[in-house]
Amino acid sequence: xxxxxxxxxxGENGAGKSTLMNxxxxxxxxxxxxxxxxxxxxxxRSSAGAISLGLGMVHQAFTLVPNMTVMENIILGxxxxxxxxxxxxxxxxxxxxxxxQVGLDIDLDTLAEELPTGFKQRVEILKALHRGAKILILxxxxxxxxxxxxxxxxxxxxxxxxxxxxxxFITHKLKxxxxxxxxxxxxxxxxxxxxLDTKDANFDILANAMVGRSVERKFNFGPYQPGDLLxxxxxxxxxxxxKTEALAGLTFNVKAGEIVGVAGVEGNxxxxxxxxxxxxxxxxxxxxKMSGHxxxxxxxxxxxxxxVGHVPEDRALNGLILDFSIAENTILGSADRPEFSxxxxxxxxxxxxxxxxxxxxxxxxxxxxxxKARNLSGGxxxxxxxxxxxAGQPNLLIAHQPTRGLDVASTEYIQxxxxxxxxxxxxxxxxxxxFDEILDLSxxxxxxxxxxxxxxxxxxxxxxxxxxLLGGIAAS
Amino acid sequence: MIETSKARPAWIxxxxxxxxxxxxxxxxxxxxxxxAFGEDPVTIFSALxxxxxxxxxxxxxxxxxxxxxxxxxxxxxxxxxAGIWNVGGQGQAILGGVGAALIMEYxxxxxxxxxxxxxxxxxxAGAAWSAISGLLEAYRxxxxxxxxxMMNFVAANFATFILYYVLIPKANVLSYYNEVNFPAALTLPxxxxxxxxxxxxxxxxxxxxxxxxxxxxxxxxxxxATGLGSRPAESKGINPRSTKVIAMIIGGGVxxxxxxxxxMSVGHGCGTIACYQDGxxxxxxxxxxxxxxxxxxxxxNNPIGSIFxxxxxxxxxxxxxxxxxxxxxxxxxxxxxxxFMAAPELSKMILTLGGRRKWT
Numbered sequence: 155x156x157x158x159x160x161x162x163x164x165g166e167n168g169a170g171k172s173t174l175m176n177x178x179x180x181x182x183x184x185x186x187x188x189x190x191x192x193x194x195x196x197x198x199r200s201s202a203g204a205i206s207l208g209l210g211m212v213h214q215a216f217t218l219v220p221n222m223t224v225m226e227n228i229i230l231g232x233x234x235x236x237x238x239x240x241x242x243x244x245x246x247x248x249x250x251x252x253x254x255q256v257g258l259d260i261d262l263d264t265l266a267e268e269l270p271t272g273f274k275q276r277v278e279i280l281k282a283l284h285r286g287a288k289i290l291i292l293x294x295x296x297x298x299x300x301x302x303x304x305x306x307x308x309x310x311x312x313x314x315x316x317x318x319x320x321x322x323f324i325t326h327k328l329k330x331x332x333x334x335x336x337x338x339x340x341x342x343x344x345x346x347x348x349x350l351d352t353k354d355a356n357f358d359i360l361a362n363a364m365v366g367r368s369v370e371r372k373f374n375f376g377p378y379q380p381g382d383l384l385x386x387x388x389x390x391x392x393x394x395x396x397k398t399e400a401l402a403g404l405t406f407n408v409k410a411g412e413i414v415g416v417a418g419v420e421g422n423x424x425x426x427x428x429x430x431x432x433x434x435x436x437x438x439x440x441x442x443k444m445s446g447h448x449x450x451x452x453x454x455x456x457x458x459x460x461x462v463g464h465v466p467e468d469r470a471l472n473g474l475i476l477d478f479s480i481a482e483n484t485i486l487g488s489a490d491r492p493e494f495s496x497x498x499x500x501x502x503x504x505x506x507x508x509x510x511x512x513x514x515x516x517x518x519x520x521x522x523x524x525x526k527a528r529n530l531s532g533g534x535x536x537x538x539x540x541x542x543x544x545a546g547q548p549n550l551l552i553a554h555q556p557t558r559g560l561d562v563a564s565t566e567y568i569q570x571x572x573x574x575x576x577x578x579x580x581x582x583x584x585x586x587x588x589f590d591e592i593l594d595l596s597x598x599x600x601x602x603x604x605x606x607x608x609x610x611x612x613x614x615x616x617x618x619x620x621x622x623l624l625g626g627i628a629a630s
Numbered sequence: 631m632i633e634t635s636k637a638r639p640a641w642i643x644x645x646x647x648x649x650x651x652x653x654x655x656x657x658x659x660x661x662x663x664x665x666a667f668g669e670d671p672v673t674i675f676s677a678l679x680x681x682x683x684x685x686x687x688x689x690x691x692x693x694x695x696x697x698x699x700x701x702x703x704x705x706x707x708x709x710x711x712a713g714i715w716n717v718g719g720q721g722q723a724i725l726g727g728v729g730a731a732l733i734m735e736y737x738x739x740x741x742x743x744x745x746x747x748x749x750x751x752x753x754x755a756g757a758a759w760s761a762i763s764g765l766l767e768a769y770r771x772x773x774x775x776x777x778x779x780m781m782n783f784v785a786a787n788f789a790t791f792i793l794y795y796v797l798i799p800k801a802n803v804l805s806y807y808n809e810v811n812f813p814a815a816l817t818l819p820x821x822x823x824x825x826x827x828x829x830x831x832x833x834x835x836x837x838x839x840x841x842x843x844x845x846x847x848x849x850x851x852x853x854x855a856t857g858l859g860s861r862p863a864e865s866k867g868i869n870p871r872s873t874k875v876i877a878m879i880i881g882g883g884v885x886x887x888x889x890x891x892x893x894m895s896v897g898h899g900c901g902t903i904a905c906y907q908d909g910x911x912x913x914x915x916x917x918x919x920x921x922x923x924x925x926x927x928x929x930x931n932n933p934i935g936s937i938f939x940x941x942x943x944x945x946x947x948x949x950x951x952x953x954x955x956x957x958x959x960x961x962x963x964x965x966x967x968x969x970f971m972a973a974p975e976l977s978k979m980i981l982t983l984g985g986r987r988k989w990t
Binding site for chain 1: 869
């Protein structure tokens with residue numbers, strides 16, 4: 155990297171961008187290799203070490219002290235002091251100067267908790283600069299910003315680099331790297347694919363390099379014969395937890411006997427979409443119908459009774475209770491069914507039989523059904539979840555990131571289960587940030603960008619087409 | 631939990647190891663403390679154990695402590711299984727006592743039905759009191775740890791108010807001790823030989839019932855699911871908020887039962903409102919509420935384990951009056967044991983330092 159430039163690091167989720175930066179910032183230790191700064195090899199063992207070498211990092215999640223003012227937050231960790239007492243006047247002078255220099259205008263006496271998101275990020279940037287950062291790492295900085303705020307951020311990034319600092323800009327959005335960077339490094343599956351000057355790049359080159367294409371996997375697809383309408387979503391809008399609009403009028407449907415893939419870079423409304431469908435979140439407007447029933451206002455337990463299976467994203471967080479045994483996990487949500495309990499008392503024998511059937515039918519490798527879910531590999535955990543959901547013979551299966559973080563064999567197995575479900579006439583809604591998975595499995599592909607469906611592709615669509623839509627070019 | 635019956639004994643034994651280690655370490659460290667203060671641990675422990683275990687008064691006292699310790703441990707651990715901290719067993723028990731006293735005062739029913747009505751009302755009063763904290767945590771994000779502690783004080787003062795402005799004026803007695811006696815028809819049957827009521831059986835029964843409830847009923851399953859993973863539970867349609875409230879209500883009801891036992895048992899002056907006043911309003915039950923938490927923690931929140939840890943804590947408490955030396959060492963010992971329980975890593979470290987094999 156050269157001084158005073160903006161370097162873009164581009165890659166899809168899980169490509170290793172954040173891991174690389176965490177190594178650089180001393181949060182993770184490296185297994186092999188070396189880091190050189192200004193021609194010298196350096197060892198970065200902690201974030202304090204990274205800071206003293208002039209590295210500054212702005213994470214996706216902010217680390218401000220909520221009940222301190224903007225100024226106090228900026229000087230935290232590098233307070234100018236006199237005889238052990240913070241010199242507030244000097245601090246104010248320094249911060250004012252810094253603000254003027256980089257053009258990030260902000261009221262210094264507001265409490266951090268009262269700031270809107272974009273301003274919190276400004277504080278984070280100022281904090282890093284105040285600590286003397288010469289290299290500023292911005293980890294997906296626009297993920298939390300509105301388009302207007304992003305523009306403002308780009309302006310100040312330019313001013314920061316004019317002051318001689320270097321900025322590393324991590325993102326998965328093509329538009330942004332084209333707009334702001336001087337050079338771009340593209341990563342895929344933990345490796346650098348290529349590094350090129352931004353002036354030599356265009357969207358096609360970037361999209362192809364970022365998405366890549368692994369060997370085509372073969373699945374045994376039956377003929378595509380879409381049947382009854384199982385899920386009908388009409389003009390759905392919903393607010394995210396941060397009160398911003400996460401879904402902006404989605405309309406789509408899923409029929410029996412098809413896999414509908416929802417492709418999109420994470421954080422474009424996938425989580426909210428799935429949560430709205432299964433009743434974990436209430437939409438602000440629009441309708442969701444399942445086999446004709448309006449489910450907008452139903453509780454999760456009632457939605458799931460409408461013959462719906464749900465493989466949630468993040469199996470360890472949402473899918474399994476890690477300290478429950480396999481057997482206990484297989485009846486999660488169905489303990490009240492007559493086959494597992496009578497008058498509120500559970501039937502352990504039947505539950506054990508059921509768990510053994512799932513373990514056998516879905517090739518879970520475990521020493522027994524009393525093993526805690528925590529002690530299983532990710533692949534086996536996911537087999538239990540998918541097995542549990544398919545055991546209910548659902549008409550509609552919602553699979554959210556079903557193979558994330560799994561090894562190749564488990565991934566293919568889980569994917570083959572989805573295909574099998576489709577061939578049996580179930581409808582599958584596959585929400586995934588794994589583009590290969592979407593392209594391989596889906597009969598129809600819907601592309602989600604900033605809460606909107608910006609395109610629909612048919613089976614056999616090219617990677618370039620998808621890549622462009624994923625980067626949100628269609629929206630601009 | 632679902633497990634084969636063959637695996638059970640080994641499993642229970644393994645589960646009990648940390649508790650036993652903590653108890654032994656607590657006794658050892660407490661002995662060292664005694665030596666440091668120039669006391670002879672052997673004398674103190676023999677006075678304590680022989681007093682509690684060999685005299686009729688001591689044995690009765692063990693039983694009287696034990697039912698309250700055990701019930702209040704259950705009042706803590708049942709909501710705890712749903713991931714909600716009920717530190718308000720004390721206040722809920724006080725409300726239970728108030729509830730039973732009000733039934734005594736305002737209703738007259740046939741024998742058997744009358745005490746049963748008083749107990750039922752006590753359970754409902756404790757449950758209602760805990761429901762407030764449960765609802766506040768589940769739907770308003772107010773930590774139950776905080777609200778239950780605060781409501782303990784409200785309960786204590788409410789009980790004093792009821793005593794002085796309702797029960798004593800109505801009973802029309804002027805006594806130095808402000809005693810209001812429960813009528814004989816309302817006192818619980820007393821055990822032969824001991825000066826203790828049948829509450830000990832009730833408490834053990836409730837503990838066994840709680841173990842069955844947690845392991846084998848669907849509601850118990852949902853409570854455990856909520857405590858161990860509220861997000862997966864929620865995504866499979868279990869409502870973690872309402873489940874927490876239900877667990878809290880059950881815990882409060884069990885505490886209310888302990889309160890009913892305290893005012894309706896004969897022995898140690900209990901069975902009179904004087905006990906009710908001394909205890910509930912002025913701290914007798916205050917100690918019980920928090921001792922119950924310690925009992926549950928030492929048993930690692932296991933209902934059956936709580937029976938045994940309640941025995942241990944009851945013996946310590948009942949043996950106290952027989953110590954003529956520094957009584958504070960017994961309190962110190964309780965604190966030390968809890969410390970070892972709360973910090974399993976500490977116990978582990980001490981064991982590995984001693985070169986013994988790991989116990990987990």
